[in-house]
Amino acid sequence: xxxxxxxxxxxxxxxxxxxxxxxxxxxxxxxxxxxxxxxxxxxxxxxxxxxxxxxxxxxxxxxxxxxxxxxxxxxxxxxxxxxxxxxxxxxxxxxxxxxxxxxxxxxxxxxxxxxxxxxxxxxxxxxxxxxxxxxxxxxxxxxxxxxxxxxxxxxxxxxxxxxxxxxxxxxxxxxxxxxxxxxxxxxxxxxx
Numbered sequence: 001x002x003x004x005x006x007x008x009x010x011x012x013x014x015x016x017x018x019x020x021x022x023x024x025x026x027x028x029x030x031x032x033x034x035x036x037x038x039x040x041x042x043x044x045x046x047x048x049x050x051x052x053x054x055x056x057x058x059x060x061x062x063x064x065x066x067x068x069x070x071x072x073x074x075x076x077x078x079x080x081x082x083x084x085x086x087x088x089x090x091x092x093x094x095x096x097x098x099x100x101x102x103x104x105x106x107x108x109x110x111x112x113x114x115x116x117x118x119x120x121x122x123x124x125x126x127x128x129x130x131x132x133x134x135x136x137x138x139x140x141x142x143x144x145x146x147x148x149x150x151x152x153x154x155x156x157x158x159x160x161x162x163x164x165x166x167x168x169x170x171x172x173x174x175x176x177x178x179x180x181x182x183x184x185x186x187x188x189x190x191x192x
Contacts, residue, residue, distance in 0.1 A: 002143045006079055009135045009142065013086040019136075020088055026133035028089050030126060031101060034108045037123070041112075048115060054173055055160055056111035063107045063155035064100060067148065071095035080138050087138035099140045102131040102148030110156040127152075 013020055038056065041049045076097040080087040105127035113120025131145035163169045 002141045003079075003083070005142045006085075006135055007083075009132070010079070010085050010138050013088055013136055013138070023133045023136045024088055026130050027101075027137045027139070030130050030133075031105060033126065034105055034123075037112070038108065050177060051173070052111055052115035054176070055114075055156065055163060056108045059111055059156040059159040060104045060107040060152070062159060063103045063152045066151055066155065067098050067100055067103045070098055070147070070151070076141075076144070078139055079141055085138040089137045089139060091139045096140055097144045097147065098151055099131065099134055099145045099148035101134055102127070102140075102145040103152045105130050106149045106152030107156050108152075110153045111160075114156065114160060 013023065038053055042053045072095070074097055075095050078091065078093060078096040079085050080091070081093050106124075109120065109123035109127040112123045127149070131149060134140040134145055135142055163173055
């Protein structure tokens with residue numbers, strides 16, 4: 001079933017080839033929009049944004065660690081290794097399951113959505129587009145991106161609950177913010 005859905009999506013790259021440059025961008029370059037978002041939101045210097053990005057980064061790191069573990073336990077070859085596919089982007093022949101792109105993009109997008117609903121919707125749509133494009137270009141099966149998405153979203157929800165309800169986690173975040181703010185202030189003081 002997973003391969004049948006993969007094949008129908010991947011075959012779109014031949015039927016609608018005019019979309020291939022956009023899908024290649026989504027599959028390989030759109031992740032940089034998430035990196036830019038992390039930097040921009042952090043440097044807007046509001047407590048809400050910094051808390052959001054702190055949760056996003058911790059969640060993405062945890063989710064990617066889980067993804068690596070799942071990839072080792074449930075190793076699965078990429079589609080282009082075992083099938084004839086329309087592979088539009090080069091990729092190493094490493095574990096296909098789960099998708100790291102889906103994992104990280106959904107972790108960050110979900111974090112943004114929890115703190116900033118309107119903007120978060122846009123980031124969730126972008127994360128979904130990235131995930132879909134990874135199937136389109138032939139480097140992931142649909143189940144890979146679905147599991148990556150679930151991993152990213154669940155990690156954000158759990159990390160958010162931990163930092164909302166557990167006092168040691170709140171103190172840890174407060175300490176990190178205090179250290180960072182002291183460093184930032186000393187840098188600005190030297191420049192001023």
